[in-house]
Amino acid sequence: xxxxxxxxxxxxxxxxxxxxxxxxxxxxxxxxxxxxxxxxxxxxxxxxxxxxxxxxxxxxxxxxxxxxxxxxxxxxxxxxxxxxxxxxxxxxxxxxxxxxxxxxxxxxxxxxxxxxxxxxxxxxxxxxxxxxxxxxxxxxxxxxxxxxxxxxxxxxxxxxxxxxxxxxxxxxxxxxxxxxxxxxxxxxxxxxxxxxxxxxxxxxxxxxxxxxxxxxxxxxxxxxxxxxxxxxxxxxxxxxxxxxxxxxxxxxxxxxxxxxxxxxxxxxxxxxxxxxxxxxxxxxxxxxxxxxxxxxxxxxxxxxxxxxxxxxxxxxxxxxxxxxxxxxxxxxxxx
Amino acid sequence: xxxxxxxxxxxxxxxxxxxxxxxxxxxxxxxxxxxxxxxxxxxxxxxxxxxxxxxxxxxxxxxxxxxxxxxxxxxxxxxxxxxxxxxxxxxxxxxxxxxxxxxxxxxxxxxxxxxxxxxxxxxxxxxxxxxxxxxxxxxxxxxxxxxxxxxxxxxxxxxxxxxxxxxxxxxxxxxxxxxxxxxxxxxxxxxxxxxxxxxxxxxxxxxxxxxxxxxxxxxxxxxxxxxxxxxxxxxxxxxxxxxxxxxxxxxxxxxxxxxxxxxxxxxxxxxxxxxxxxxxxxxxxxxxx
Numbered sequence: 001x002x003x004x005x006x007x008x009x010x011x012x013x014x015x016x017x018x019x020x021x022x023x024x025x026x027x028x029x030x031x032x033x034x035x036x037x038x039x040x041x042x043x044x045x046x047x048x049x050x051x052x053x054x055x056x057x058x059x060x061x062x063x064x065x066x067x068x069x070x071x072x073x074x075x076x077x078x079x080x081x082x083x084x085x086x087x088x089x090x091x092x093x094x095x096x097x098x099x100x101x102x103x104x105x106x107x108x109x110x111x112x113x114x115x116x117x118x119x120x121x122x123x124x125x126x127x128x129x130x131x132x133x134x135x136x137x138x139x140x141x142x143x144x145x146x147x148x149x150x151x152x153x154x155x156x157x158x159x160x161x162x163x164x165x166x167x168x169x170x171x172x173x174x175x176x177x178x179x180x181x182x183x184x185x186x187x188x189x190x191x192x193x194x195x196x197x198x199x200x201x202x203x204x205x206x207x208x209x210x211x212x213x214x215x216x217x218x219x220x221x222x223x224x225x226x227x228x229x230x231x232x233x234x235x236x237x238x239x240x241x242x243x244x245x246x247x248x249x250x251x252x253x254x255x256x257x258x259x260x261x262x263x264x265x266x267x268x269x270x271x272x273x274x275x276x277x278x279x280x281x282x283x284x285x286x287x288x289x290x291x292x293x294x295x296x297x298x299x300x301x302x303x304x305x306x307x308x309x310x311x312x313x314x315x316x317x318x319x320x321x322x323x324x325x326x327x328x329x330x331x332x333x334x335x
Numbered sequence: 336x337x338x339x340x341x342x343x344x345x346x347x348x349x350x351x352x353x354x355x356x357x358x359x360x361x362x363x364x365x366x367x368x369x370x371x372x373x374x375x376x377x378x379x380x381x382x383x384x385x386x387x388x389x390x391x392x393x394x395x396x397x398x399x400x401x402x403x404x405x406x407x408x409x410x411x412x413x414x415x416x417x418x419x420x421x422x423x424x425x426x427x428x429x430x431x432x433x434x435x436x437x438x439x440x441x442x443x444x445x446x447x448x449x450x451x452x453x454x455x456x457x458x459x460x461x462x463x464x465x466x467x468x469x470x471x472x473x474x475x476x477x478x479x480x481x482x483x484x485x486x487x488x489x490x491x492x493x494x495x496x497x498x499x500x501x502x503x504x505x506x507x508x509x510x511x512x513x514x515x516x517x518x519x520x521x522x523x524x525x526x527x528x529x530x531x532x533x534x535x536x537x538x539x540x541x542x543x544x545x546x547x548x549x550x551x552x553x554x555x556x557x558x559x560x561x562x563x564x565x566x567x568x569x570x571x572x573x574x575x576x577x578x579x580x581x582x583x584x585x586x587x588x589x590x591x592x593x594x595x596x597x598x599x600x601x602x603x604x605x606x607x608x609x610x611x612x613x614x615x616x617x618x619x620x621x622x623x624x
Contacts, residue, residue: 059432106611112428113371114570117562118611124559125604132598248440255433289447289551296441303430303437304422 020168024161033160037232039273040167041225042249046257046265047174048221049250052214054260055187057194059112062119063222063250065103065126066096068241070223071230072130072137078154079146085155089227096223097216104215108208111197120247127242142237145230155231163232170228171266174221178262181217190214194260222250252295256302258311267310272298338470343592344585349477351584352484356539358561358568358576359488360532366508366571367528370420370431374439375561376554378408378533380446382540383455383549390457390544397457397544398479404537412533413526420529421522439554446551454548462545480542487538488577491531495573504528508571559600560587563607569617579618 024033045067052058073095074088083091107118131140150158157163181187189210192200201207230236249272257268275298276291283290306312357375364372385404389395395403419438423430461475495501506514507524515521539557540549547553561576564583568575583603590602610617 057428059428061436106608109611113373113432114566116432117371117566118607120559121563121604121607125601125608128598128601128604132595132601251433255429259429288452289444291444292440293444293448296437296444299433299437300419300441303434304419307426307430 024164030160033164035273035277037160037163037167039269040164040171041229041232042253042273043266043269044167044171044174045222045225045246045250046253046269047171047178048218048225050254050260050265051178051181051190051221052211052218053251054254054264055182055190055194056211056214057260058108058211058215059116059251060107060119060218061116061247061251062103062121062123063218064242064244064246065119065123066100066219066222067226067229067243067246068123068126068130068238069096069099070226071236071241072226073223074227075143075145075230075236076137079143084153085227085231086153089155089224092223092227093220096219096226100215100219101212104212108211108215120244123242123244123247127238130238130242138237140238142235142240145234145236147234155228163228166228170224175262175266177217177221181214182262186210186213191260252299254309256298256309258309259307261309261311264309264311267314271310339592340589341469342471343588345471345473347585347588348581349473349481349584350588351581352481353539353543354557354560354564354584355488355577355580356484356535356542357557358564358580359491359573360535361558361561362565362568362571362573362576363491363528363532363535365565366573367504368416368420368424368525369511370424370435371562372529372532373432373436373558374442374554375532375536376556376558377439377442377446378411378536378554379540379543379557380549380551380554381411381442382408382537383544383547383553384446384450384540385537386541386544387455387457387549390459396459397541398459398483400544401483401538401541404541405534408537409530409534412530415533416526416529417522421525439558443551443554450551452550452552454550456548457544459545474546476545480546483542484539487535491535492573494531500524500527560603563603566607567610567617569619572617572619575617575619 023036027033027036045063049060049063053060070089070092073092074083074085077083077088077091078085103119103122107115107122110118130137133139145156148154148156150156152162155166181190189200189205192203192205193207193210197207226241230241233240253268253272254265255268256272257266258264272295275294279290279294302309357379360378361372361375364370364375382404385407386397386400389400389403390397415438419434423434459476461479465472465474466478467473493501495505503514503519503524504527506517507519507521507528511521514524543549560580560583564579565576567583568577568579583606586606587599587603591599594602
């Protein structure tokens with residue numbers, strides 16, 4: 001039985017990978033590529049959130065803080081010092097990592113809902129501060145990115161497809177990191193913290209240290225997404241960079257897809273963004289509120305009926321199919 | 336200088352009364368049901384829209400519509416507890432946090448669909464009037480709101496301390512298992528706690544209407560304040576939430592007066608972060624006896 005599994009498994013991974021790679025070549029409309037970029041980007045943010053929120057169950061609602069720090073670090077470096085956003089992206093990641101230390105030190109004192117509230121507050125404080133930095137960071141008006149034409153070294157491209165591949169690469173990095181962590185001692189520690197923090201502490205897990213480490217990794221990755229996003233839309237202001245919606249969506253896609261699973265955020269983003277794109281083409285874009293109303297209903301449905309998310313549904317369905325097959329054969333033989 | 340200071344303190348206390356109604360609701364639900372209601376602000380919003388429509392369609396004064404918004408939201412609260420919250424009580428943090436969070440998202444966006452993002456205001460005969468005490472200017476609408484808010488808080492305190500149901504609620508908050516052994520029906524107590532909390536939010540909405548615009552996102556201002564007040568005033572402590580709300584109203588007002596118009600929230604959030612750093616269990620003890 002075990003020896004037979006690899007072939008379908010490669011198919012399961014290989015076929016979607018091939019489709020994902022050629023997608024921008026087939027889909028030529030800018031609208032479609034824009035949706036794909038959004039899917040990849042939010043899946044990536046979800047993956048970053050899931051490392052901490054999913055595995056260690058530290059339910060942050062303030063990941064916009066790191067998204068914004070990443071966005072502002074690279075933008076300030078680009079506009080004030082002419083540094084390429086490729087370098088700025090990494091610098092932003094480091095800034096976010098460093099920022100996660102004091103923020104974590106404060107917020108990790110709290111558990112459950114109050115951890116979530118404290119993280120909301122930190123993201124809000126950062127947004128309010130950047131609204132005040134008028135001379136240094138353009139205040140509430142924000143700024144547009146200097147348009148350098150097609151400058152791959154400055155992360156600016158004429159072809160939309162280029163952004164697609166960057167976002168795809170980010171997502172792949174996020175997934176590989178999650179895959180590695182999931183199978184390392186750290187992954188087991190994280191799950192232990194997520195299941196029962198006191199019990200984990202009692203058996204000798206340094207819970208504070210493990211939470212600090214995963215928060216740093218999660219913040220670093222989220223900051224990369226921030227840089228990419230402002231380079232993609234050519235604009236930055238505090239309301240975009242520290243948008244509460246980023247924090248919400250990061251958590252939402254992971255929960256809907258399957259919290260604490262490798263593919264959960266990806267599955268969740270595909271479902272939510274596909275719904276949103278369908279709604280948009282069906283109703284037009286003039287109906288503020290429809291998209292989030294539907295998101296909220298999906299979220300409530302998932303929480304009440306399948307807290308393990310869609311990945312749980314899919315694996316159950318898969319298990320059903322796999323188990324049903326031999327049973328069928330036996331039935332046939334009997335008959 | 337002294338006059339500006341006194342004026343800022345008065346402004347803060349007046350709005351702090353409204354914060355108190357919201358945060359007492361949050362802390363009551365947390366104390367009894369052990370759930371943080373992220374949607375509490377949205378029920379303030381619903382209270383405001385109820386008062387707005389009663390005022391514009393039927394000419395009912397927003398303060399009188401208190402007698403409609405409070406019972407309506409009480410019923411909504413009982414239904415919310417019975418049909419939604421009850422189902423996640425045995426589950427972990429994630430469903431408990433994100434159920435009410437999703438509800439908040441839902442209510443804001445349904446309101447956006449139904450009422451658009453426009454600001455709605457109600458003009459009353461007392462909206463613009465104010466009394467002068469010494470050099471201090473006290474708007475009548477805010478003064479009424481503050482007095483009613485304090486009266487409602489006091490009524491709740493009496494209810495919690497001198498009625499059987501109130502005592503049952505406090506018992507369930509102190510120790511749910513023992514309370515159940517003593518014959519308290521937790522389902523009933525939980526329904527009443529959520530109902531009362533939502534009724535307070537509805538009251539806050541009606542009281543705000545004469546001087547504050549209603550719009551779908553209005554709840555977020557109040558719920559953030561309430562969360563800070565609830566942490567500051569020790570989770571589950573009703574008196575603590577009341578005092579902390581008044582303190583925060585004053586802190587916000589002083590921030591606006593002396594740091595800058597956009598600094599009120601920064602001051603409040605810094606208070607939260609400072610409290611978390613220095614005294615994470617809040618300023619007050621456990622559940623008030």
